[in-house]
Every structure is written in structure tokens, then in C-alpha cells.
Amino acid sequence: MSIEALAAQLAAAHRERTSVTIVGGNTLRGMGRPAATATGILSTAGLNAIVEDAPADLTIAAQGGVTLRTLAQTLAPHGTHVPFDAPVASEATLGGTLAAGWLGPRRHLYGRPRDLVIGSTIVLADGTLARAGGMVVKNVAGYDMSRLYVGSFGTLGVLAQVNLKTLPQPERRRAFAVRLPEHTRGRAIAVLSSLRVPPAAAFWIEGFAAQIDGDDGLEGRLLVFLECSATILEAATRDLRSALGRAGVPETRVIDAGVRESFERAIDAYVACIGERSITYRVNGPLDEAENAALGAIELARRFELRTDSLVDVMNGDVILRVSDLDARALGSKIEMFDDALHDLAPRAIVIAGNHPSRPLLNVWGALPEGFERMRALKHRFDPHGVLNPGRFVGGL
């Protein structure tokens, strides 16, 4: 499919007052509300061309349907990467990842996905093509429209092409798996962000045994990823191990083989579902409150007699909490009440995964943001007939 064909499909929908649900790799299908009205499906799968690979400029332009895996494979020979860290990279698309506003665990080091976007071509609700930015790395000519489209959940337009800044890949990666007895947890987590070489990613994990390596038995575990030059890898390793040792952690196991795969499994766990009997939330808050936020949410789930798997991105303060029950019916009897109680505790909690039939009844986007009235006005100005993903985004945008 061409961008023009996609534009024609939207123009027709706009004319005929019908609407579309936009689908990329469908890997984040657990995000957002169901469409408010019956819609056609608009797939970006055919928009899968690398438009321009410019390694000498450290930039690349790709169509919205290109998968993150393809993008990574294109960049790998140049020694560069675009660390978006969205789950299921083999299927997740560039456009979908950006539209969903995905935030990965390495953003504290490499920046948010939006910070790498230098240009875009968007198909607006009436089928008009609008370009923003370009292929230069600094550009202040007009509003930064590309960043507005990032995180708009496909409700302002369809990202047909995205131009990106690429980053040099780190020379070395190394992973560390650590058992984390409760009495060591607070200190262990705290030392990570003050290390001389802060980890590229670090997770405190409880559960997720089927997805992520390591058996935590009754204790949680830490999974830490270092990314740095060969020159400082050993020093960084020593620092990390001795800091964790001082925090009282019993043993730090070094993993050098399959580091990338291990990292990807942790990312995939964000959206891993247990049949129809789980719902996964993301709660983001200040880094120094992440541990307590996670403990509070876990404790709440236990009060509802829900099972929990949790993953806390301790470098960014994201808490990923999967609640589940014996079967879909058992979960269905509690999940709405749990959802209310969780939002009392963490008003901005959002749902990121889950196939349970009651998911549409949950407060999947959390509390309305302060600027919501302006967001609604923007939606109306860009898509007055509600062609694009009607009602799927926060507050029914």
C-alpha cells in the first residue's frame, strides 16, 4: 500500500462520515478504549519501506509500518540504533510505537522516543498529507508538529513516515541478575541511580517467571543492564557489584551471553497476558517513590485476592503491575472495583495490556490531564467528524 492509497481511504471516510481504527503491528492492542462507533480498519502494514537510510548524517527516514526489528536490522551495520524499547519488536511498528507514546526503560539515558523524531509525514483525517520538520537534526521553522503527533494515539492523523535521528550503539552490553531480599531492596534500588556509570536499564521484578529469566522464589530479583564503552566496562562492573554488595545484596551474577535477548524478554513482559485472565497497568511517578508506589499497588491487589506480577523500572520510576486470577470469571468479579481503588491510589495509572472482556469498562487512561479542554479542541480542529480512532484516547478524544 502507498501513502496515497492510505490518504484516499481516509478522504473517503471523511466524505462518507465513517471512521477508522488504525492498526500497526497490534502489539499494544491492550492500550486504549474500544472505538466508540463501528469503524473500518486502516492497517499501516503495507507502509513498510525504509525511505532513506543516511548513516553519514546519523539519520533515517522510514514509513510508519516498518517494524522496530527491521529498523534495528537496517541500522545495525552502521553501528547505530534507535532505542525505543517497545515490546514485541518483530511486530511493533514505528508509527504505532510513536503514536502510542511508548516510553521504554532506556529513555533516562537516550531520551524519549519523541526526542529522536526530526520530521514526519502525517495523513490527516480528511486525507491531506502534511509534512513537518525534515532530515536535519536541528529545526525551529514553525511548530514542532511531529512531537504533537507522537503520543496522540492516532487521533490527529496517521504517521505515514517518520524521520529519525539515530544514536551510536554502545560498544558493550552486560547484564546482571541479582536476588533481592526484601531488607536490601530500598538501598539496592537507590544506589543504582547514583552510580558513576548508571545502568542503561534496571528492573526490580517480582513474578513474571514465565517471561523473564531467574527464579525469585520468595524474594524479588533485580535485572540490571549496563551499556558503555569497552574501556570502562570492567570498572563499571566492579562499581555496580560493590555498591550492591554494600546494600546487602547476596550475590551479583554477570551475564554476558544473550544480553539483548534477555533485555527484550523483560520488555516483552510489559504486555504479556495470561490468557483472558490478566490486566496490566503502568503507573509512572517520581523515581524516589517508585518502590512505595509498587508496594502500595501490590498490597492493594492482594486485598482483592488478585495475583500479581510486577516489574519496576527503577531508572525511570515506571511500575508495571499485572493482576490476574484463576480464570476470567474470577477476575471479572473484582477487576472493576480494583481499578477504582488503584486509581484512588495512583490517579494516572493506565492500562497497557490485557485481553479480559471487562477491559473496556476500566479507567484505561487514568485521570484527565489538566490541559484536556485544549486537547479536545485540538482533536475537533484536526478531525471534526471523528474519523480517526473515535473515542479510543483519553477522555474520548
Place this chain on the structure above:
Amino acid sequence: MLHERLIDALGADAVKTAPEDLAVYAFDAYTTGRLPSAVVLPRSTNDVSAVVRIARAYDEPIVPRGAGTGLCGGAVPACGGIVISFTRMNRLLEFDPVRRRARVQPGLVNLELSKQIASSGLFYAPDPSSQKVSTIGGNVATNAGGPHCLSYGTTVNHVLGLEIVDERGDVFQTSIDDTGYDLTSALVGSEGTLGIVTAVWVRLLRQPESTRVWLATFPDVEAASDAVSAIVANGIVPTALEMMDRTAARAVEAAFHAGYPTDCGAVLLIENAGYEDDMQACESALAAIARERGATSWRAARSQNERDALWAGRKGAAGAMGRISPNYYLQDVCVRRSTLPKALHAVEEIARTYRLTVANVFHAGDGNLHPMLCYDKRDPSQVQAVIESGNEILRAAIALGGTVSGEHGIGFEKREAMTAVYSTDDLAAMARVRDVFDPQRVLNPEKIFPSGSACPEVRPQSA
């Protein structure tokens, strides 16, 4: 009466109405606009709200102004109105070293922020060359860059949230952690056309463990540009990669005695920061690349003083131009890094055609050119030559796939050039955002968007 209403609201000392006072606000560092009806100096967000309400009642446009160091008229009244100057809203409101962030008023001077928090080991990364005087609010309006945005990113990457007074005088907050549309990113770089920034949450970074500065000289700018491309293509993104041609290096050396060689064709100033061991490895890699690309000399700053001296020369380069020319026009275009040699060649040709001296001091690592065209404003033919060659440089950049502003903004000086980069549909999408935030076009009117009938949707909607 407008003046009385403003004085009632803000006090007599916060309102300027005398023609000789107003005249100052018709200018920025380069452009000239129209006299404002009044200039106000608010002390608080409430003051700003009050001014906006009064302005609306009297049908006066509103022009926010930081330090007035802009070069394209962003802070200059294009059609009169009330100038809101933020010089008195210059405080650091909150500093949270644990969460590495600060909340500041828009009138706080950029460098002042990093100075006030220096003892914490943190710093604010965006560093436009004007940072000794330019304000955070002005930097937010233009999404200011600076030498170090090569690795740290421009202002938008360092803004966590904003407090905004809207076109009705109401206050709202944005945060990049909000669900929904990223209003913060839309507002940063909007040159005061979408709302008036009254507070900014900024992200702070840990000061690097080790900072190195090197100076390489080359026989000509082409060789230096090749070296820049080679550095980037080798996967090294230093914290800064700045170039100066012979004309600029001579002016700087005459003014600052920074230690720049004056007998070479181009000077490359390289800074990198990070872990001490990495910097040593980086030094050998950079020196090898420079040598391969024909560097005639290579020098490492050995102390903080030497580093500061090399940087002082770079940051003061525009000021040093006074040594060689009564006036200069500073252009700002950005091209793909790999097209730098072509772009520099084009600039040189254009200057030759118009018989102008050009000096180049620029952010080579980003492909962000800053040709300075020397002229004497008392000679009308030279003024005309500068205007025409400035436009030709824009066209040359566009022809190379570049853009008409890398970091200074569009203001009113460059707004007609927007049609050369963007289609009517592209601009109409931007205008939709404007329609939502400023339907009556009262916030900094006649900026960014081209005038004229080429873009019907760009004009205000009929109410």
C-alpha cells in the same frame, strides 16, 4: 484608558508609556518593529493574567519578551500592542536536586540558573551563545539550541512542563508526563504565539566527570567539514563540534586572544565530556581522524582556564565581528551534516557574487550554519546586497534539503521563507494548532506564519 488600567493593575513602576522608553522595545538584537502601545514589567503570573485581560479589552496584541537577544523579530511588536517584559520574573522558584529538576520564572537568565545550582553537581544543558543574557523563557519560545545541543538536544528536550497564561488571561499547566497530547512540546518553540510562558519546569543533568576541549586547524573549511563528517560517521557524537573560518578566527583572536591560530583556513573546536577513561580513548580517536583529514595542528586544552579561553572565543565570536566590520547580518540555516562542504561552498559563492565579506562561525556537528555577512549600514547598496544574499543562502540551504532556521526561530523576519520549506497543507496543519490556542491572533501576531493569500487557512478564522 489603557495606560491607567495597566497602572491600576501593576503599579506605576511596572508600566512604561513614555515614547523614549517604548522605543527600546521596538528592537531586538537585529530587527526593528513598531512602537508598542505600552511595555509592562509583571512580577507574577497574576500580573501577566491581568495584563492579558486588559489587552483584550482594549484590542491590543500581546508580545512577550525575554532579553531581546533574538535576531529575527520574535520579541518585537510587528503591529504595536503591549510588550510583556519578563525582567522582573527572574527567580529560581524551586530546586529539587534529588529529582534533578527546577522550576524557574521565564525571566531567569540561562547562565544564572546553572550558576545558582552549580554546587549540587547539576547543570542546565541548553547553552545558546547568548546565555549570559538570554532568558529561559526566551529560550523556550525559540526552542534555543547552542553548541552543546549536539549531544544534549535543544531546549525542548529539557523542559518537563510549563505554566502558561492563555489568550484569555487564564492560567494552565502542562507536563510531559500528562496523558493526552504533548502540549508542552507544541508550546516550546512556538515563539509566544500559543500562550505566554510564566513558569518552566526544567530537567537538570549531572555534571560530567571529565570534560576535554581540543582545537584542530585545517587548511580550509572543506577539509574541516570532512573531518566533522568523519567524526560523526565514526559513531562519535561529541558534546560540541564547532567550526570557525579564517575570517572569524582572526576577528576572535584580535578581540579575545583566545589562542586561536590565525594562519589557517579553518578552526575546529571539539568538546567531549563523559568518563575520564573514555575521554582518553576519545582523544586518540579524534586526533587520528583530524590527522587523516589533513589537520595542520592539534592541541588539547590542558586546564580549565585553557578550556574557558577557547570557549570564550567561540561564544564571543559574534561580538568580535565588530573588529572587522561596522555591521554584520547573522544568518541561521541548518543542512544535513554530510552536505556541509556544499553548503559552505554555496555561502562563499553567494558572498563573492554580492562582494561581501563573510565570516562563518557555526555548529558544524549539527549542520547548523551561521554565516555572518559583513556590511556598513550607512551604504544602502551594501544593505540591499546583504538582504539579497541572506535570502540566497536560505534558498541554497533549502536546495540541499535543509531548513531556514536551525535555532534562532522565524519571527517576522523569516516568515515569508516558510512557504519555501512547507506546502500550504503543511502550514495549514500548524495553523490548526494556532486556531485552538489563539483563535483571534492576539498572541504575538504576524510571526512564524507567512503573510498574504498564499495560505488562506493561515489567516485567523472568522469568529
